Amino acid sequence: MSEGCNTGAERTTQADGVRPAALSWMNALAVFGLALGLRVWHLLALRRSPFFDVLMGDSVGYHEWAQRIAGGDWLGDQVFYQAPLYPYFLGALYAAFSDDLLVVRLAQAVLGSLSCALLALASARFLRSRTAGVLAGSMLAVYAPAIFHDGLIQKSALDLFWMTGLLWWLSRIQDEPRRGLAWAAGLSLGALTLTRENAGILLLPTALWLWIHFRREARFRLGLVAALVAGFASVLLPVVIRNYSISGDFHLTTSQFGTNFYLGNNASADGTYQALRFGRGDARNEREDAASLAEEALGRPLDPGEVSNYWTGQALGYMKDDPLAWLTLTGHKFTLLVNATELVDTEDQYTYAKWSPVLRVSGALLHFGVVAPLALLGCFATWQRRDRLWLLYLMAATYGTSVLLFYVFARYRLPLVPFVILAAAAALADVRRLPARIAETPRGRLAAMAAALGGLALLCNWPFVDRAGMGATSYYNLGIGLRDLGDHRAALGHYRSALEIVPDYPEAHWAAGISLAVHGELDAAIASYRAAIALRPDIGPLHQSLADALSSAGDIKGAIPVYQEAIRLEPDLPMAQLHLALALAASNRTSEGGRHAQRAVELDSELLEQLLDTAWRRATAPGVGSAKSLDGLFALRLARWAAKLSDPPTWRSLDVLAASYAAAGRFDPALRIARHALRLATEAGDSQHAAAVSQRIARYEKGLPFVGGG
Numbered sequence: 001m002s003e004g005c006n007t008g009a010e011r012t013t014q015a016d017g018v019r020p021a022a023l024s025w026m027n028a029l030a031v032f033g034l035a036l037g038l039r040v041w042h043l044l045a046l047r048r049s050p051f052f053d054v055l056m057g058d059s060v061g062y063h064e065w066a067q068r069i070a071g072g073d074w075l076g077d078q079v080f081y082q083a084p085l086y087p088y089f090l091g092a093l094y095a096a097f098s099d100d101l102l103v104v105r106l107a108q109a110v111l112g113s114l115s116c117a118l119l120a121l122a123s124a125r126f127l128r129s130r131t132a133g134v135l136a137g138s139m140l141a142v143y144a145p146a147i148f149h150d151g152l153i154q155k156s157a158l159d160l161f162w163m164t165g166l167l168w169w170l171s172r173i174q175d176e177p178r179r180g181l182a183w184a185a186g187l188s189l190g191a192l193t194l195t196r197e198n199a200g201i202l203l204l205p206t207a208l209w210l211w212i213h214f215r216r217e218a219r220f221r222l223g224l225v226a227a228l229v230a231g232f233a234s235v236l237l238p239v240v241i242r243n244y245s246i247s248g249d250f251h252l253t254t255s256q257f258g259t260n261f262y263l264g265n266n267a268s269a270d271g272t273y274q275a276l277r278f279g280r281g282d283a284r285n286e287r288e289d290a291a292s293l294a295e296e297a298l299g300r301p302l303d304p305g306e307v308s309n310y311w312t313g314q315a316l317g318y319m320k321d322d323p324l325a326w327l328t329l330t331g332h333k334f335t336l337l338v339n340a341t342e343l344v345d346t347e348d349q350y351t352y353a354k355w356s357p358v359l360r361v362s363g364a365l366l367h368f369g370v371v372a373p374l375a376l377l378g379c380f381a382t383w384q385r386r387d388r389l390w391l392l393y394l395m396a397a398t399y400g401t402s403v404l405l406f407y408v409f410a411r412y413r414l415p416l417v418p419f420v421i422l423a424a425a426a427a428l429a430d431v432r433r434l435p436a437r438i439a440e441t442p443r444g445r446l447a448a449m450a451a452a453l454g455g456l457a458l459l460c461n462w463p464f465v466d467r468a469g470m471g472a473t474s475y476y477n478l479g480i481g482l483r484d485l486g487d488h489r490a491a492l493g494h495y496r497s498a499l500e501i502v503p504d505y506p507e508a509h510w511a512a513g514i515s516l517a518v519h520g521e522l523d524a525a526i527a528s529y530r531a532a533i534a535l536r537p538d539i540g541p542l543h544q545s546l547a548d549a550l551s552s553a554g555d556i557k558g559a560i561p562v563y564q565e566a567i568r569l570e571p572d573l574p575m576a577q578l579h580l581a582l583a584l585a586a587s588n589r590t591s592e593g594g595r596h597a598q599r600a601v602e603l604d605s606e607l608l609e610q611l612l613d614t615a616w617r618r619a620t621a622p623g624v625g626s627a628k629s630l631d632g633l634f635a636l637r638l639a640r641w642a643a644k645l646s647d648p649p650t651w652r653s654l655d656v657l658a659a660s661y662a663a664a665g666r667f668d669p670a671l672r673i674a675r676h677a678l679r680l681a682t683e684a685g686d687s688q689h690a691a692a693v694s695q696r697i698a699r700y701e702k703g704l705p706f707v708g709g710g
Helices: 008-015 025-046 058-070 085-097 101-127 130-142 144-150 156-175 179-193 197-213 218-247 257-264 283-298 304-321 323-338 357-365 368-381 383-404 410-429 431-440 443-461 467-484 488-501 506-518 522-535 540-552 556-569 574-586 590-603 607-619 630-645 651-663 667-683 687-701
Strands: none
Touching (some): 025 101, 025 357, 058 283, 101 156, 101 383, 101 410, 130 410, 144 357, 156 179, 156 383, 156 410, 179 197, 179 218, 197 218, 197 383, 257 304, 323 443, 368 383, 368 443, 383 410, 410 431, 506 540, 540 556, 540 574, 556 574, 574 630, 590 607, 590 630, 607 630, 607 651, 630 651, 651 667
16 A cells, blocks of 8 residues: 555544445445446336437437448548547447347446446545445436436446546555556546547546655656556557548547537537537538538638647637637536536436436436535545545546536536545535534634535526426427438427427427428428528528428419528528529529529539439420420420530430420420430440430430430
8 A cells, every 4th residue: 555545534444344445345236236226217217208219419420330330340431520439339239239229228227337336436445435435336326317328329328437437446546556557547548538538638637646646766656657648548549540541630539629629619609519500410410510611711621630620720719819708608617517407418317307207306316416515515524635535636627627628518527427426425424523523613614615515506506507498409309310210290299399398499490390391281381481580590591491392382483582591691502502593494584593503513513413303304294395385494494504514515414405405395406416415325335325315316306205204
């Protein structure tokens, strides 16, 4: 045992018959059993909820990524944008047991229960108290947010396991400073960093503690630090090498740092997550939007590292230009970090509690607003043992600060919980001595402690956030998940549930409009889009959705100015440009429509094929073949645009143009252009399409259009 560790608290526990730094494995097993029983009960209750079998938000991306891994694609072809360990964990489960979400949730329940046992073991060692260890493990076992996150298909399900594992190794190192234990602690911290990237900063206080705490020769302490770093690096180095081999840039874990840093530090930030673009908050869209917005701003293509650097620069610029606003924002984030409310990300604990009695009871009795003040009391109670516990204070402060640098979610705060519960357990384990401690404490110090406790309790439990309103987010995301599965009718019901909670929810109005439009309820869809625009008139895609619905309802004249407003707000909306072009073509505004068709193809070259497909469908519709055919004239306008934009012309663009001339009753140009298309198809060695064009030429020679063909 290292020097300086034989404190008065240790002698007290020895007198009570408890060996220093020891908790029986039976105690740990009891904690594990309690935790597992509650988590399984919670999962069984949730099977009745609409959330259980639907993937939402980031979980969709993790699921798809894991399926690729299980299918053999272990390396991928892009720099990691999200922390990779959880998808690989899922991929291993999928490979072994198929992609059964119940199996995943049960596996996570086991890991979550192990976390409780690990915290019990670590707390007993750090606090020199078996009682404190059992209390800490039991508190985490019944802590509602931990139970909630263990049941989600989210990477937070692994956070507590790696964090409590790290604490357990560190508690052992404190009594047995060996390099092997330091290496194992580094492994745990590395794994934690691959699920929660900002946790990597804990390497600094941990290394500092290994260097300062043990009063041994420098070589011995350096060996401990080196072992810690080696364990950490052995986990991260393969990821660094893999990212570098793909991009040529150094990325410790992911390329997401700059984007997340900006999201938490900009003039529009409110301390929580705000998507870069309205209605596009999941990681798949965020990656695309971060790159496209940065490239648009800089006017050139960017690699992942350059995208991250751009957003980092934007955030630093905001902090430099308006430091007072940034400090105010940071203060607000601190209030969110310590508040009892578990801030919603994709789905919230309080909505799930409607189906889970475990969450209802545990959430009411033991939440952050209870454990945080208890933790502060525990810090007061153990202050005389700070030489043994200062590592925990420093790690908690460091991790908390790292969260404040970004933005606050319940899952971002979760890794802080083991530290808070450990300190709270210290207070509860020492409660019998509390009256004596109060009597021994000078009145001035006692008053300061009481003020600090009261202030923290008030800050933690003040209703800064509308918990009921967070349920709207959960129902909205559930609707999006069902929409992605193709069940628009069920999705619509959940959008309406969201709107019952928060009537002024623009994303839910927009999503409801989309589902209504899919079912042909265009009048209701138009009303939903208008409601969304009334709340967010600055969003171009919203105006595009309304214009699409008006166009589908036959109100082309009304759709045109709405498309124009969409493009005014966001000029680079390719589909809005194309659909406006089609609306203008239908209104005989050919030259104006041609400019928008050209812009659409410039923004997205694949839209040229869509333009050709639209012209082809109209050119081959029943009833074409005369100069007065509206379908034929419309098709001809589109086909001319497409032929002009096809540079050089292809057999396909010429074939469509020929069919469009024939549909408009103009067979001479149809024949000339079709023969040119035939030559190109023949030269390309495309005998199948050459034969098809030949058949169409035969019809044009007879003065007949080509109708109903592929």
